[in-house]
Amino acid sequence: MTELLSTAGELYALPRVQDAPRVVVMTMGALHEGHATLIRTARERAGTAGQVVVTVFVNPLQFGANEDLDRYPRTLDADLEIAAAAGADAVFAPAADEVYPGGAPQVRISAGPMGTLLEGATRPGHFDGMLTVVAKLLHLTRPDAALFGQKDAQQLALIRRMVTDLNFPVEVVGVPTVREADGLALSSRNRYLSDPERRTALALSRALAAGRDRLAAQAALRERAEAGAILFGTMDSWVIWN
Structure with missing residues (x-):
């Protein structure tokens, strides 16, 4: 039975087995198969005696002006079903004033220079907000390990x-990206995409796949060339010897 918790007090009261690990999976809800894979992986790491806690919280600090905070999908009932089926022991789904009592915090985590690159260059403050909530949720859940998807590579780093x-x-564990059949990485925001936008989004995974295949082909050619050089060198030595 997966418990639904909404306050820090309920979370602190959640019984733990001594010396058994607690593993946390942090999400903003709208769970899909990518999240389910994270939860199943957490279940494997925790074992039968350990505990898996999934957090569901749409963090306002990491949304900038004109971003989709208000329309970000909120599907808690469905999230509970997915989390339970994947092996979660508890889902912690607090309100904003539970995580940030008294309003937006004055003291926050700074992402530093890493937070100004790549995605951070176009979303100023996003990674500060993300790290602040991750730090708070780590304090609240007190896990031995926390699992995050490799899809959000800069976030994970x-x-x-x-x-x-x-x-x-805490041990931070990266879990490989889960993709749809056409190669698009699973994401809660994919439901926003129109058909033309989805085709455009696929360009990235296809470019990565093409780069991977090219590197593999180059490596195979190099191995064949090196094998041929060794063979001819051996034949030359045999001719000289005889």
């Missing part, structure tokens, strides 16, 4: 850096 720099006692 920043979380690892924060955990290292600030000495969080």
